[in-house]
Amino acid sequence: MHKYVLRRVMLLVPVLLGVTFVVFSIMALTPGDPGTLILGQNASEEAIRQINEQLGHNDPFLVKYFRYVKNAVRGDFGSSYRTQKPVFQEIFVRFPTTLKLAIGATLLAAVIGIPIGIISAVKQYSLLDMVTTVTAIFLASVPQFWLGLMLILFFALRMRLLPAIGVDTYKGYIMPMFTLSLPVAASILRLTRTAMLEVIRQDYIRTARAKGAKELTIILRHALKNALLPIITIVGLNFGYLLGGTVLVEAIFGIPGVGTLTITSIRMKDMPQTTASIIFLSATYCTILLAMDILYAYVDPRLRARFAK
Amino acid sequence: MVLLAVVLSASVLAGCSSAPKPTVQEPVKDTLVMELKSDISTLDPQYNVATISGVVFGNIYEPLLYYQNAEFVPSLATKWEISPDGLTYTFHLKQGVKFQNGETLKADDVVFTVERAKNSPYMLIQTEDIEKATAVDERTVEIKLKKQYVPFLINMANDFMILNRKAGEQYGEGLKSNPVGTGPYKLKSRLEGESVTLERFDDWHGGKTQIKTATYKVISEATSAVIALESGTLDMVNSTPPISRKSIRQNPKLTLAEVPILTTQYLPMQLTKAPFNDLNFRMAINHAIDRQKVIDVAYEGAGQISTSVWPPATVGFSPNITAFPYDPAKAKEYLAKSAYKGQTIEYSIGYEGARKQAVLIQEDLRAVGINMEIKLFEQNAWIQDMKTGNYGISSINMTVSPDVHFWNRAFHSSSINTVLNFSRLNNKVVDKAFADGLSIQDPQRRIENYEIIANYIKDNAIVVPICYMVATPAYAANLTITQFRPDGYALLRYMSWK
Numbered sequence: 020m021h022k023y024v025l026r027r028v029m030l031l032v033p034v035l036l037g038v039t040f041v042v043f044s045i046m047a048l049t050p051g052d053p054g055t056l057i058l059g060q061n062a063s064e065e066a067i068r069q070i071n072e073q074l075g076h077n078d079p080f081l082v083k084y085f086r087y088v089k090n091a092v093r094g095d096f097g098s099s100y101r102t103q104k105p106v107f108q109e110i111f112v113r114f115p116t117t118l119k120l121a122i123g124a125t126l127l128a129a130v131i132g133i134p135i136g137i138i139s140a141v142k143q144y145s146l147l148d149m150v151t152t153v154t155a156i157f158l159a160s161v162p163q164f165w166l167g168l169m170l171i172l173f174f175a176l177r178m179r180l181l182p183a184i185g186v187d188t189y190k191g192y193i194m195p196m197f198t199l200s201l202p203v204a205a206s207i208l209r210l211t212r213t214a215m216l217e218v219i220r221q222d223y224i225r226t227a228r229a230k231g232a233k234e235l236t237i238i239l240r241h242a243l244k245n246a247l248l249p250i251i252t253i254v255g256l257n258f259g260y261l262l263g264g265t266v267l268v269e270a271i272f273g274i275p276g277v278g279t280l281t282i283t284s285i286r287m288k289d290m291p292q293t294t295a296s297i298i299f300l301s302a303t304y305c306t307i308l309l310a311m312d313i314l315y316a317y318v319d320p321r322l323r324a325r326f327a328k
Numbered sequence: 329m330v331l332l333a334v335v336l337s338a339s340v341l342a343g344c345s346s347a348p349k350p351t352v353q354e355p356v357k358d359t360l361v362m363e364l365k366s367d368i369s370t371l372d373p374q375y376n377v378a379t380i381s382g383v384v385f386g387n388i389y390e391p392l393l394y395y396q397n398a399e400f401v402p403s404l405a406t407k408w409e410i411s412p413d414g415l416t417y418t419f420h421l422k423q424g425v426k427f428q429n430g431e432t433l434k435a436d437d438v439v440f441t442v443e444r445a446k447n448s449p450y451m452l453i454q455t456e457d458i459e460k461a462t463a464v465d466e467r468t469v470e471i472k473l474k475k476q477y478v479p480f481l482i483n484m485a486n487d488f489m490i491l492n493r494k495a496g497e498q499y500g501e502g503l504k505s506n507p508v509g510t511g512p513y514k515l516k517s518r519l520e521g522e523s524v525t526l527e528r529f530d531d532w533h534g535g536k537t538q539i540k541t542a543t544y545k546v547i548s549e550a551t552s553a554v555i556a557l558e559s560g561t562l563d564m565v566n567s568t569p570p571i572s573r574k575s576i577r578q579n580p581k582l583t584l585a586e587v588p589i590l591t592t593q594y595l596p597m598q599l600t601k602a603p604f605n606d607l608n609f610r611m612a613i614n615h616a617i618d619r620q621k622v623i624d625v626a627y628e629g630a631g632q633i634s635t636s637v638w639p640p641a642t643v644g645f646s647p648n649i650t651a652f653p654y655d656p657a658k659a660k661e662y663l664a665k666s667a668y669k670g671q672t673i674e675y676s677i678g679y680e681g682a683r684k685q686a687v688l689i690q691e692d693l694r695a696v697g698i699n700m701e702i703k704l705f706e707q708n709a710w711i712q713d714m715k716t717g718n719y720g721i722s723s724i725n726m727t728v729s730p731d732v733h734f735w736n737r738a739f740h741s742s743s744i745n746t747v748l749n750f751s752r753l754n755n756k757v758v759d760k761a762f763a764d765g766l767s768i769q770d771p772q773r774r775i776e777n778y779e780i781i782a783n784y785i786k787d788n789a790i791v792v793p794i795c796y797m798v799a800t801p802a803y804a805a806n807l808t809i810t811q812f813r814p815d816g817y818a819l820l821r822y823m824s825w826k
Contacts, residue, residue, distance in 0.1 A: 051708035058450055059377035060711070064746040066449040102369045103504075112520040168551060176559045183556035184547055185522070273547035273556075275367070275521025283366075288708055 027309045031302060036088070038301045042294050043084050051288035052076055053100045074100075087294070096298075097291035099284065106295035109280060114299075116186060117276040120268070121261035123192060124199035129254055132204040136211025141238060143216065151208060158205035167198040167271040184273035195272045199265060203257045210253050214246035221245075247318050255311040262307075263300040357825045358540040360807075362564040363553040367521050367546045372504040373489035374441075374448045382487060383566075383817045384524050384544055388428070389489035389509030392419050392438070395482060395730060396811065398641055404433060404490055404510060414476040414769060417484075421467040425533040427492040428507075428514040435463035440493035442471060454483040476767035478774065479731040482643060486814070512537045512821045522546055526820070538824035557582065557802060564803035566817055570628035576802045586630060587799040587812040591727045592639050593631070595689075595792035596738075596750040598717050603673065608666035610789035613721075614652040616659035616696040617689055623795050626685040630800050634793035636782040637726075637735065641814060644732030644765065644778040649786060651793070659696040672699040676722045678710030685723060685794070714750045724750070725797065730814060732778040736762040739781065739790070751790055758784055 053074050054067035071077060075086065090097065096106045139151045174194060175183035182191050218224065219242050227237045266278035277296065284292035316322045368381040373389055376382065392405035405419040425433035442461035445451040457477040462470045473480060495508035507515055512534060513526040525543045530536060545562065547553040550569040556562040558579065568576060568584065576584045597604040597613075604610060623631035636649040675686055686702045693700050700721075705713065713719050726748070728734045736743065740762050743749035761780040768774045785791065799816025803809065811822040 049706070049708055050712035055711075057377075060748065062377070062450070063452050063456075066452045069449060103375075109520070168555070171552065171555050175561070176555055179559065183559045183561045184552055185545060185561070270549040271552050273545060273549070273552060275519070275546060279548065280521070286707070 046290050047080050056100050096295045099292040100289045106292050113277050123196040125258040127200035128203035132207030133211050136208040139212045140215035155205040155208045158201045163267050170194045195268050214249045218242045218246045259304040259307045360539050360542040360563050363547045364544045370504040371507040374445050387513040387820045388507045388511045390511050391488045393485045395485040415473050417471045419469050426531045431492050435469040437493050438469040439463050441491045479733040482731040537821050542820050566801050568800045568802045583805050584802045587816045589799045589816040590814045591797040593794045595723050597721045599751050603668045606666045608662045609668050612659045612662035614789050615655045617692045618654045622688050630798040631795035639796040642730045644774050646775050646779040649782045656696050672701050674720045675700050675702050676719045678707045
């Protein structure tokens with residue numbers, strides 16, 4: 020298992036190299052220069068030219084790319100053109116907030132989606148099943164933007180129960196977490212239902228019933244355990260998505276997160292910040308995928324045996 | 329499921345009205361929470377281009393003078409003199425002014441400020457004509473220029489903040505997070521990407537302000553900011569989206585202000601490209617557009633029809649220039665005389681927000697027989713195309729320092745391909761008037777000089793002026809604001825709770 024983990028960690032290097040190359044290429048193809056970004060449109064042409072020269076903007080693409088990789092290997096990822104601050108400082112200031120939101124939203128989505136998915140599968144074709152199916156479709160279709168604003172209008176403006184914006188207190192996290200978690204809960208619910216339906220039709224479930232096991236034990240110990248693999252996959256993938264994909268919710272609720280930082284730096288053509296943000300998110304996503312693989316091994320004894328070999 | 333039902337019901341009930349709550353007399357507040365569209369990038373006034381940062385550090389620092397309501401008003405300088413040759417400016421400093429680190433303002437601080445500014449690439453335009461600054465005595469400073477440069481006073485006003493030498497030498501680049509100014513507020517705390525909090529500086533030379541603590545919260549989504557204002561989380565929103573203004577006006581707990589600002593909206597045309605190289609075609613466009621309708625529909629009434637391109641608050645603005653009339657019949661006459669053959673012209677925009685105005689203009693032009701297609705470009709690509717002349721007609725919001733001289737960046741021949749002369753205007757009369765304006769001290773003669781440019785632009789329909797923009801901040805009804813900046817924001821010193 021340790022060898023497998025080590026091999027996966029080392030695979031991060033070519034993945035991140037590939038990511039930086041793609042980002043560099045795309046940014047190089049689009050117009051704009053750091054001098055204008057830093058000094059503004061109204062700055063003198065001479066000053067803009069000086070800044071571009073200092074930053075090596077006019078060097079050939081491959082020279083710029085290899086210079087970046089060389090510095091990155093030494094731990095120097097550069098400073099944001101926009102704020103002049105070290106790029107990872109900008110990310111680490113915002114990451115805890117994004118992480119709290121992502122963890123909270125994922126847990127909430129799992130707590131809502133998994134039990135309802137199980138009940139829906141066990142009570143297939145019942146009224147409850149139909150209601151949860153329709154609700155899941157609605158939640159998966161509703162735009163996050165609209166959902167967030169509706170929650171603010173009701174809970175902040177009408178009821179004055181929660182703050183409209185900001186995450187100064189724990190209350191500030193409630194509405195953003197719900198906004199993020201409900202669409203994810205919908206997909207977890209549907210997948211849990213499908214996975215459970217596949218499992219509860221298996222022979223070993225019929226055997227367990229024939230042996231007189233309690234229904235709850237059959238569902239939780241036998242059925243759910245075998246349905247866990249795809250559920251872990253979707254929960255993990257959504258967690259990874261939430262870490263980088265919360266821009267809309269951050270904008271609506273005035274939350275300083277990594278998503279907004281990334282989008283702003285792309286729009287402003289802030290090359291160092293964009294590259295660092297995407298490297299960070301890629302590395303985080305790869306780590307989550309690795310964690311999921313390890314979790315599979317703990318859940319599925321067949322995979323555990325394969326790793327042990 | 330119960331949880332889901334509650335959330336879904338909440339979204340439906342959001343549309344229902346609730347019973348009015350009884351009013352409660354509250355004690356006078358001394359705190360203020362305001363919205364900022366984006367996070368500040370620095371608190372060092374000499375290494376900054378962002379208006380947002382200026383809004384915050386404008387409370388911490390002060391310049392020698394302000395330019396407000398079309399006149400120069402003393403600030404840290406009580407009076408100033410200009411030598412007869414126009415090369416030396418002498419400023420007399422106010423006595424007893426304290427910096428937030430306890431130091432007293434001296435002429436040497438102004439000298440330090442100028443020296444440091446000359447080394448900043450962000451301040452090249454403000455300092456390139458300064459030869460040197462000298463402290464004549466403790467409270468008198470002389471600034472000598474390399475050549476006559478009348479807009480120098482505008483450069484020193486509003487945004488040329490005076491630093492303390494001791495703090496500047498102590499912190500160096502660290503001034504961006506450790507500001508030390510003479511203003512009525514000092515930095516209390518900052519949460520990156522989230523908020524900046526200022527607290528009152530009790531030794532301010534102007535007395536004690538009413539607001540003790542002010543927090544600027546970063547909220548990029550305008551609708552959320554307005555909801556936060558309505559719910560009481562915020563006390564002020566600096567700019568309101570058009571869709572929210574009607575409900576704000578109808579809300580007795582809120583005030584919606586309309587503040588004329590220095591931003592002007594106009595349509596540059598590529599003068600070297602057909603059919604825009606045809607004066608009759610350009611005149612046709614200028615007469616075909618119903619500017620009042622554009623203001624009413626695209627900007628919800630927040631605008632004033634432009635006469636000259638630069639707004640009235642600009643030094644050198646002439647009230648003698650009149651706006652193009654909305655005259656479709658005249659437009660058709662001009663069009664008939666032009667070489668336009670009915671081809672589709674491309675109207676390029678660099679952001680989606682410009683589409684509403686573009687659609688209205690498209691309608692007006694179609695009514696007189698001009699076919700126009702609207703094309704949206706990515707912003708950097710759009711700017712690049714505008715600079716290189718790879719466009720036909722576009723729209724732009726321009727904000728320039730309040731002196732006509734600075735419009736040379738949009739209309740002087742030296743600005744083609746480099747700065748903002750998107751029209752690619754190359755005219756000796758215009759260039760000469762810009763050059764002459766640098767050395768004319770008499771205000772009336774300056775106006776007459778710049779009238780030459782304004783008349784040339786109008787008579788030759790160089791651009792299509794649309795409107796002067798108006799900012800629409802909204803704030804709690806029991807908050808009083810007596811003065812706004814030319815960019816539509818307000819300094820804390822002008823705010824108080826009733």
